[in-house]
Amino acid sequence: MRNARLAIRRAVAATFTLVLTGAFSITALGAAASQDPQRPDSYNSNSGVPAEKPKATPTASDRAMTQKIRKAIAADKSLSGEGRRVKVTTQDGKVTLQGSAQSEAERTSIFTKAADVAGGTNVVNNIKVAGQQQP
Numbered sequence: 001m002r003n004a005r006l007a008i009r010r011a012v013a014a015t016f017t018l019v020l021t022g023a024f025s026i027t028a029l030g031a032a033a034s035q036d037p038q039r040p041d042s043y044n045s046n047s048g049v050p051a052e053k054p055k056a057t058p059t060a061s062d063r064a065m066t067q068k069i070r071k072a073i074a075a076d077k078s079l080s081g082e083g084r085r086v087k088v089t090t091q092d093g094k095v096t097l098q099g100s101a102q103s104e105a106e107r108t109s110i111f112t113k114a115a116d117v118a119g120g121t122n123v124v125n126n127i128k129v130a131g132q133q134q135p
Contacts, residue, residue, distance in 0.1 A: 069118070072116070073110055086110055101130065104129055
């Protein structure tokens with residue numbers, strides 16, 4: 001009697017496992033069959049706009065340029081602590097400055113240091129002056 005109950009339990013468990021496995025397989029097949037080939041997985045399904053591309057890893061020359069600019073900013077003791085904490089990022093030779101400065105003169109000084117290293121046309125200055133309202 002005990003062996004019969006155990007055999008029934010095992011049979012029920014095996015059947016249940018097969019049913020669940022089949023249900024998941026059918027769901028996966030249905031999802032794959034219903035995908036629009038014109039809208040690959042990289043698209044945001046809500047907006048129809050391609051998902052943001054992952055950021056590329058900076059090259060060795062980008063890292064070296066960023067380091068030179070950060071050293072130049074850190075070496076200038078006339079800058080406020082806030083000005084020295086400006087974020088410097090370089091991608092494909094283009095430098096972006098982000099953060100805040102205490103004055104327009106400090107903002108310009110930081111930009112000039114970056115421009116001396118990267119060239120003026122290769123620097124995007126997104127530094128905001130603290131206390132100034134931005135448009």
